[in-house]
Each structure stands twice: as C-alpha cells, then as structure tokens.
Amino acid sequence: MDWSTHYPKFYNEDGKSKDGQKVEWADVGCGFGGLLMSLAPQFPDTLMLGTSLSLSGSPSRADNKEWRSEQQ
Numbered sequence: 001m002d003w004s005t006h007y008p009k010f011y012n013e014d015g016k017s018k019d020g021q022k023v024e025w026a027d028v029g030c031g032f033g034g035l036l037m038s039l040a041p042q043f044p045d046t047l048m049l050g051t052s053l054s055l056s057g058s059p060s061r062a063d064n065k066e067w068r069s070e071q072q
Contacts, residue, residue, distance in 0.1 A: 007047060023047040 002015035003023055010021050027036050030050035040048065 003047075003049075006049060010047065021045075021047060023049055025049070027051070029053045 001023075002011075003017075004011040004013050004015055007023070010019065011017055024046050025036075025039075025048040027033070027048065027050040029052065030036060031052055031054065033050045033052075036048050036050045039046075
C-alpha cells in the first residue's frame with residue numbers, strides 16, 4: 001500500500017517508509033473518526049487511518065473541531 005498521500009511526513013513518494021514506521025491501525029467505517037481522535041492522545045506515535053463508509057461524504061473539519069473541544 002502506498003501511504004505517501006496520507007502520511008507524506010513518514011513515507012516517500014515511492015511508498016517506502018522514511019523511518020521504518022508503519023500504519024498500525026485502520027478503522028473502516030469510522031464515521032467522523034471519534035474513536036481514532038479519542039485514541040490518538042493515548043498513542044501519539046501510532047499511525048492510524050480512518051475511513052467512513054457513508055455515501056453522503058465525511059463531516060466537515062468544523063464538526064470534528066467542535067467534537068474535539070467537547071471531549072476536553
């Protein structure tokens with residue numbers, strides 16, 4: 001899998017990891033990503049990817065920002 005489009009800081013354009021780090025978690029059907037946003041502070045060095053299965057598209061960044069502020 002070429003992760004460079006999702007993680008350009010960690011992967012070269014050829015898809016090879018820059019420092020050996022790999023994506024460890026994928027949350028398929030994550031909706032707006034609440035689970036991953038909750039886990040991220042507990043696992044700051046873990047690369048995670050979430051993808052929604054919704055046909056209506058993903059919520060806006062404003063929705064995610066509002067949700068994060070409610071969790072603090």
